[in-house]
Amino acid sequence: MNKKAVAEKLVKTSKGSRATGRVTIVDVAGEAKVSPMTVSRALKTPELVQQEARDRIAAAIRKLGYVPNQAASTLASARSQVIGVLVPSLTNAVFIETLSGIRDYLSQAGYQFLIGETGYSKEKESRLISTYLAHAPAGFLLSSSDQHELLRRQLASSNIPAVRMFDLGKSNADMSVGFSQTKAGYAVAQHLIERGYRRPAFLAAQLDPRMMKRREGFRKGLAEAGLDPNVEVLLPTPTTVDMGAQLLARVLDISPDCDAVFCCNDDLALGALFECQRRGIKVPQQMAIAGFNDLSWAACATPSITTIITPRYDIGYKAAELLIRQLKGEPVEKARLDLGFQLAVREST
Secondary structure, three states: OOHHHHHHHHHHHHHHHHHHOOOOHHHHHHHHOOOHHHHHHHHHOHHHOOHHHHHHHHHHHHHHOOOOOOHHHHHHHOOOOEEEEEEOOOOOHHHHHHHHHHHHHHHHHOOEEEEEEOOOOHHHHHHHHHHHHOOOOOEEEEOOOOOOHHHHHHHHHHOOOEEEEEOOOOOOOOOEEEOOHHHHHHHHHHHHHHOOOOOEEEEEEOOOHHHHHHHHHHHHHHHHOOOOOOOEEEEOOOOOHHHHHHHHHHHHHHOOOOOEEEEOOHHHHHHHHHHHHHHOOOOOOOOEEEEEEOOOOOOOOOOOOEEEEOOHHHHHHHHHHHHHHHHOOOOOOOOEEEOOOEEEOOOOO
C-alpha cells in the first residue's frame, strides 16, 4: 500500500469515528500533529516520547475527550496519578475508616484512587490487579493478609510499587503499615488470665489469615499459662452479630464451664453479649467477653466491651504517605511501619 493510500485510509478512519461519535488515536494524532504511532507510544511508554510532543498529545486528549480521568495529566508528567486500592469489604467499618485515611492523604498529594473489593478471595484479588494494571497505576495499596505467589509475580513483573496494610511484612524489603495481629491476640489472653478467667475460648468467623494470627497469639498466651488453648469454635462463614450469638451457644454446648470468650471482631462480641443477656448469663461475673477493632459502638454497649483498638485511619493515611514518598524518590526511614495497638479494658471483662 503506497503512502497516498495509507493517508486516505487514515482520513476515512477518522471520519468514520467522528460519525459514530467515537474518538480514536487517529483523531488525537491529527489534532496533535503527530503520527498515530507516537500517540500510541505516548499512552503506553510516555518516557520514550519527547515532552513537547507529550504536551501536544495531552492537549489533544483533553480537547477531544479521548482518554478519561487522569490520562492527559499522566502523559504530560510521564507518571500516572492513580493508585489502585484493594480491600476485602466495602461495607466493613474497619476498611471504610482505612479508606478515609487513604483519601485524605492522596487528595492532598494530588492523586486519585481506584477501589476494588476482593471479598477475601485471592483469585478475585489477582483478577482486580490484572484489570488495574491495564490502567497503568502509579502504585498499589493492598490489604491482603498474605501475598500469595500469583500476586507476587504480578507485582514483580509490573515493576509497580505496593504497600501492604494491616499486616507487617516479613522484612524491611516489603513496604507495609500495620501492627502484629499475633501480639494483639496474645495481649487479650494475658488480660483474661490476669482477670482470673481459667477457661477462655476463641470464637471466629470468616477465618482469613489475619483472624488466624490473632488465634495463634491467643493460643500461645493460654498455653504459656498452662490453660487449655483448644476451646474454640471457628466457622468460615461471613461474620455478623447474629453469628456471634450462634458461636457462643456452640462453645457452651461443647464446654459448659467456659468463663470467657475472645471474639475475633466486635460484631461477634456484640452477638455473644446479646446471647449472654438472653440466657441470663452475667457479664463479666459469669462470662467475660473481649472483641477486636473497637468499633464506634463498643464503648456504648451495656456493659461496654473490652476490645483491641486498631489504628485503622492511620494505617490508610500512613500507607498512602509511604507509597507516595516511594514514588517521588524521597527517603523512607522505615519501609515496615508498626503502628501498634491498644487494649481498651472495659466492663465486659
